[in-house]
Amino acid sequence: xxxxxxxxxxxxxxxxxxxxxxxxxxxxxxxxxxxxxxxxxxxxxxxxxxxxxxxxxxxxxxxxxxxxxxxxxxxxxxxxxxxxxxxxxxxxxxxxxxxxxxxxxxxxxxxxxxxxxxxxxxxxxxxxxxxxxxxxxxxxxxxxxxxxxxxxxxxxxxxxxxxxxxxxxxxxxxxxxxxxxxxxxxxxxxxxxxxxxxxxxxxxxxxxxxxxxxxxxxxxxxxxxxxxxxxxxxxxxxxxxxxxxxxx
Amino acid sequence: xxxxxxxxxxxxxxxxxxxxxxxxxxxxxxxxxxxxxxxxxxxxxxxxxxxxxxxxxxxxxxxxxxxxxxxxxxxxxxxxxxxxxxxxxxxxxxxxxxxxxxxxxxxxxxxxxxxxxxxxxxxxxxxxxxxxxxxxxxxxxxxxxxxxxxxxxxxxxxxxxxxxxxxxxxxxxxxxxxxxxxxxxxxxxxxxxxxxxxxxxxxxxxxxxxxxxxxxxxxxxxxxxxxxxxxxxxxxxxxxxxxxxxxx
Numbered sequence: 001x002x003x004x005x006x007x008x009x010x011x012x013x014x015x016x017x018x019x020x021x022x023x024x025x026x027x028x029x030x031x032x033x034x035x036x037x038x039x040x041x042x043x044x045x046x047x048x049x050x051x052x053x054x055x056x057x058x059x060x061x062x063x064x065x066x067x068x069x070x071x072x073x074x075x076x077x078x079x080x081x082x083x084x085x086x087x088x089x090x091x092x093x094x095x096x097x098x099x100x101x102x103x104x105x106x107x108x109x110x111x112x113x114x115x116x117x118x119x120x121x122x123x124x125x126x127x128x129x130x131x132x133x134x135x136x137x138x139x140x141x142x143x144x145x146x147x148x149x150x151x152x153x154x155x156x157x158x159x160x161x162x163x164x165x166x167x168x169x170x171x172x173x174x175x176x177x178x179x180x181x182x183x184x185x186x187x188x189x190x191x192x193x194x195x196x197x198x199x200x201x202x203x204x205x206x207x208x209x210x211x212x213x214x215x216x217x218x219x220x221x222x223x224x225x226x227x228x229x230x231x232x233x234x235x236x237x238x239x240x241x242x243x244x245x246x247x248x
Numbered sequence: 249x250x251x252x253x254x255x256x257x258x259x260x261x262x263x264x265x266x267x268x269x270x271x272x273x274x275x276x277x278x279x280x281x282x283x284x285x286x287x288x289x290x291x292x293x294x295x296x297x298x299x300x301x302x303x304x305x306x307x308x309x310x311x312x313x314x315x316x317x318x319x320x321x322x323x324x325x326x327x328x329x330x331x332x333x334x335x336x337x338x339x340x341x342x343x344x345x346x347x348x349x350x351x352x353x354x355x356x357x358x359x360x361x362x363x364x365x366x367x368x369x370x371x372x373x374x375x376x377x378x379x380x381x382x383x384x385x386x387x388x389x390x391x392x393x394x395x396x397x398x399x400x401x402x403x404x405x406x407x408x409x410x411x412x413x414x415x416x417x418x419x420x421x422x423x424x425x426x427x428x429x430x431x432x433x434x435x436x437x438x439x440x441x442x443x444x445x446x447x448x449x450x451x452x453x454x455x456x457x458x459x460x461x462x463x464x465x466x467x468x469x470x471x472x473x474x475x476x477x478x479x480x481x482x483x484x485x486x487x488x489x490x491x492x493x494x495x496x
Contacts, residue, residue: 057408057412060412062412063352063408063409063412063413064405064408064412065355066359066362066402066405076348078351078352078355079355079359080354080355080358080359082330082358083351083354083355083358086351086354087347087351090347099335100324103326103331103334103335104311104326106328106331106334107313107326107327107328107331110328110330110331111314111327111328114314114365117362117365121369121373125369125373125374125386125390126373126386126389126390126393127389127390127393129393130393135389138373138374138386138389141374141375141383141386142373142374142375145374145375145377145378149377154314157312160305160311160312161311161312164305164308164310164311164312165311
């Protein structure tokens with residue numbers, strides 16, 4: 001299944017950043033080689049069919065997964081975004097060294113994911129099986145709470161965590177997948193809720209320093225400048241619907 | 249801060265099972281000694297004040313945490329439920345041995361938490377800062393989707409994962425914190441949505457076998473029979489509001 005020259009195969013929706021982006025950023029920061037298989041042509045094993053096959057367990061060779069992203073490595077599959085990032089982080093020196101560091105990084109990653117789920121639910125508060133247009137009233141109410149109270153609370157928290165360390169990153173001078181997660185969250189919030197983000201991030205200097213430092217990491221910088229980075233759009237988690245942002 | 253004779257101090261809301269229950273179950277299955285500090289009297293350092301202090305980082309000795317549960321051990325604190333359970337699982341032989349097993353167990357735990365968040369949001373689809381009564385219409389719509397489509401999907405997934413192994417547990421014969429998480433999810437769904445649960449779990453034999461096997465584990469059984477197990481109630485994540493369950 002996996003090309004001999006690549007270490008990893010990522011299975012994720014081809015048109016969005018979504019949760020897969022946390023895995024992509026970790027792979028890119030690690031300088032790992034990977035296939036982003038669903039972005040390849042269907043007649044070469046790519047497309048949505050590849051995702052369906054891996055979720056079902058690759059013909060019984062692997063346990064099923066609930067949802068993408070899934071990462072395949074050495075014939076084994078790993079699912080759940082934070083779990084994949086932890087796996088990669090350990091293999092590539094992006095997860096800390098002591099048990100304490102490992103769990104501190106993971107704690108931040110999981111907190112980012114909590115915020116991510118809330119950000120998603122601003123446009124789909126009722127059901128992912130219904131259109132945004134059919135849940136717009138609930139979306140406005142949920143988004144108001146999110147931008148007014150939750151964004152400031154989450155951002156303030158991450159800034160306070162950074163205040164506990166020396167250096168721009170969660171572990172000080174050493175980049176971890178937790179930093180990549182915070183970075184991606186900031187990018188997404190800034191895209192979807194520019195007014196809410198600006199107010200929430202205002203004067204959070206440690207957070208601004210992290211965002212800048214991550215963006216300048218060689219692997220990350222090259223990735224962000226490449227066409228491998230899918231632009232934010234209104235099919236992903238972070239959608240820019242101006243009516244859901246903070247009012248002026 | 250920590251009593252000399254206990255290994256761990258858990259900081260979690262005293263009146264509910266909530267997310268803290270996944271930690272309590274792991275501690276109990278491990279046979280560990282712990283203080284459930286917020287259930288102790290305020291004048292002995294307990295109550296909600298203890299939670300506030302640990303979230304703020306115990307006077308700067310530890311990084312802040314976003315929300316309870318928090319576990320304190322050897323002067324260090326760990327937050328995020330799945331992260332705490334992974335930490336405990338490794339220390340007490342409840343997390344698998346190979347890297348592959350470790351990440352498979354964690355994958356299941358995180359999938360349980362996704363379902364848990366959705367279960368919570370059935371009664372609070374708009375905002376945790378508003379009463380259920382003020383978001384009842386949205387709650388009914390979200391709950392309908394959850395009981396009709398999401399419960400069967402999640403339960404079918406966990407049953408399929410169990411079908412991949414021999415023995416009642418995710419790793420076969422060896423209990424892990426992932427099994428405890430699935431067990432707690434089943435207990436909670438059965439309490440909150442008895443009709444939806446019954447239909448969703450119907451004929452899922454591997455799942456039924458796991459639920460039974462976990463409940464018979466000595467540490468778990470003793471815990472469930474004790475007054476340390478707080479009963480389900482309508483302040484926690486799993487709330488029995490009949491109007492949100494499947495109709496007959």
